[in-house]
Amino acid sequence: MSLDPSGWDALRLSLLVGVVATLLALPLATWIAWLLARREFWGKSLLNAAVHLPLVLPPVVTGYLLLIAFGRTGPAGRFLEQTLGLVLAFRWTGAVLAAIVMGFPLMVRAIRLAIEAVDPKIEDAARTLGAPGYAVFATITLPLILPGILAGAVMGFAKAIGEFGATITFVANIPGETQTLPSAIYALLQVPGGEATAISLVLWACVLALGAVVLSEWLARRVAARIAGA
Amino acid sequence: MSLSVALSHRFDGLDLDVAFEAGPGVTALFGRSGAGKTTIVNAVAGLLRPDKAQISLDGRVFNDASTCLPPHKRRVGYVFQDARLFPHLSVAQNLDYARRFGAQPKTRSHIIDLLGLGELLERRPATLSGGEKQRVALGRALLADPQLLLMDEPLAALDGPRKSDILPYLDRLKSETGVPILYVSHAVDEVARLADQMVLLSGGRVARSGPLFEVMADPAAIPLLGVREAGAVLQAKVVAHGADGLSTLQVAAGTLNLLGVQAPVGAQVRLRVLAQDVLLSLEMPQGLSAQNILPVTVTAMRTGDGPGAAIALDAAGDALLARVTARAVSAMGLTQGQALFAILKATSVAQNAISGEVTSAP
Numbered sequence: 014m015s016l017d018p019s020g021w022d023a024l025r026l027s028l029l030v031g032v033v034a035t036l037l038a039l040p041l042a043t044w045i046a047w048l049l050a051r052r053e054f055w056g057k058s059l060l061n062a063a064v065h066l067p068l069v070l071p072p073v074v075t076g077y078l079l080l081i082a083f084g085r086t087g088p089a090g091r092f093l094e095q096t097l098g099l100v101l102a103f104r105w106t107g108a109v110l111a112a113i114v115m116g117f118p119l120m121v122r123a124i125r126l127a128i129e130a131v132d133p134k135i136e137d138a139a140r141t142l143g144a145p146g147y148a149v150f151a152t153i154t155l156p157l158i159l160p161g162i163l164a165g166a167v168m169g170f171a172k173a174i175g176e177f178g179a180t181i182t183f184v185a186n187i188p189g190e191t192q193t194l195p196s197a198i199y200a201l202l203q204v205p206g207g208e209a210t211a212i213s214l215v216l217w218a219c220v221l222a223l224g225a226v227v228l229s230e231w232l233a234r235r236v237a238a239r240i241a242g243a
Numbered sequence: 244m245s246l247s248v249a250l251s252h253r254f255d256g257l258d259l260d261v262a263f264e265a266g267p268g269v270t271a272l273f274g275r276s277g278a279g280k281t282t283i284v285n286a287v288a289g290l291l292r293p294d295k296a297q298i299s300l301d302g303r304v305f306n307d308a309s310t311c312l313p314p315h316k317r318r319v320g321y322v323f324q325d326a327r328l329f330p331h332l333s334v335a336q337n338l339d340y341a342r343r344f345g346a347q348p349k350t351r352s353h354i355i356d357l358l359g360l361g362e363l364l365e366r367r368p369a370t371l372s373g374g375e376k377q378r379v380a381l382g383r384a385l386l387a388d389p390q391l392l393l394m395d396e397p398l399a400a401l402d403g404p405r406k407s408d409i410l411p412y413l414d415r416l417k418s419e420t421g422v423p424i425l426y427v428s429h430a431v432d433e434v435a436r437l438a439d440q441m442v443l444l445s446g447g448r449v450a451r452s453g454p455l456f457e458v459m460a461d462p463a464a465i466p467l468l469g470v471r472e473a474g475a476v477l478q479a480k481v482v483a484h485g486a487d488g489l490s491t492l493q494v495a496a497g498t499l500n501l502l503g504v505q506a507p508v509g510a511q512v513r514l515r516v517l518a519q520d521v522l523l524s525l526e527m528p529q530g531l532s533a534q535n536i537l538p539v540t541v542t543a544m545r546t547g548d549g550p551g552a553a554i555a556l557d558a559a560g561d562a563l564l565a566r567v568t569a570r571a572v573s574a575m576g577l578t579q580g581q582a583l584f585a586i587l588k589a590t591s592v593a594q595n596a597i598s599g600e601v602t603s604a605p
Contacts, residue, residue, distance in 0.1 A: 132327075134323070134325070134327055135327050135329060135330075137290050137314070137327075138321065138323065138327040138329075139329070139340070140289075140290065140313070140314040140315050141288050141289075141290070141314050141315075141317075141319060141320065141321040141384075141387075142315075142320075142340050142341040142344065142346075142383065142384075142387045143315045143318070143341050143343075143344030143345060143346055143387055144315055144340075144343070144344050145313070145315050145344075148343070148344065152340075152343070153329060156331045157330070157331055239331065240330055240331040
């Protein structure tokens, strides 16, 4: 499992992209999941479809759409560069955006299921005890959906470190800048003699993915036990 | 302390349109399932916004044409049919939940004692029995320091023995906390035991409302309560317990001898006299096995569509209700104001201790 410097770079970048994308996406995903689970509003099915689009579109298409919108000449890309000085195209930040977009539907689905499993009658009970809406969410809903949020986070994280199609289309495959674990494996397989290093990276990918699942299972069990009061 | 409710709401094929006042003590909201009881309490709690509503508690407006105060600002405690405890919090945390939002209950330890919750504080809701959960839910609502307590069939989900476990706590609650209670039920025995006032609902309308003793003795209430369940409620005082198991109780019109009275001598109890268990006689009966005979006068008569007739009786100020056949009414020549004797079949008189259990409570 030894890696050369460019391999380490890819591994480090994938972890960075995974962690940043997961942390950025979680609050938004939780909010959208709550909207979809608990609120009725105009355009709800449209929002639902938009959230799920990256799941059904070819990742290359998603990547290309990101490039059109968030490229340096795209409307959103230009806006971000002018206001925040944030450049996404062909940067690691763009890989984060691609990972967020691709992982988002998975997170929202997991969290939405958890929210739907919380009986709204329990939230009503909290309201009659003096809790305003935000407090009901913070003290009742949130603790009860924590296992779902953890599950969503792991799905999002795993998607982020494994994302390939949208990432390579949007930010290309620049070693040290945008070359994530899957792009590095892909690049290595394109050159003769690269397979040995590729195998190491593949093993690392397996370890990361398994580790994330085991960690989340363990956390979810602890949370569930705390909730059930065992 | 007075709650004023007037609301109309159309939903699921029911056209609800009611208005009533609830004073201090326990007001029972009684009706069959689907009569709109839960909709009314949800509207009072603010969990449901009716099409039209005027709801206020002591002049504090909850609902009117322009406002609908959110539930967390109403200070109305709500005990649901399913306890709805917070599963991730301990019993103590459930009880203290309202304190996070500014409730300042003055009597936390008293309420915990009153409801027998001391042993449960560290437990989780999942480990509690149905009756224990309902007691915790009751305590949680009380510790929010409410100005009104709503109870939506709090005993309906419990089996017989669990119900009997909780009822004494409700008796005590009623007499000790002074919080007015709006109590939803479709069980006549609970209402007869607990309520001071009664609002009878039928088909989304208030069919009859008033003091419990009056409503229960109203011949018009029989079809709403059910022929088998209808009957007056009497206030009685325990005078003596006999060695043969019979107890002597004093009511306004005389004394009654009943079996199985638990309350101590001197206690006030309520007696339920089912209308179908009252026999009428033109003369003082002789040689009957029944022991409980009261002189009464006919105050009202009501013949229904069927063969039955409801006779409202006055027994020295107490209202009684008898159900006889229409044929008997004409054969006996019953008229309003007529003096009669009412024979109460002793075994059928159900007593529910109210103050008796309170005074004897630890």
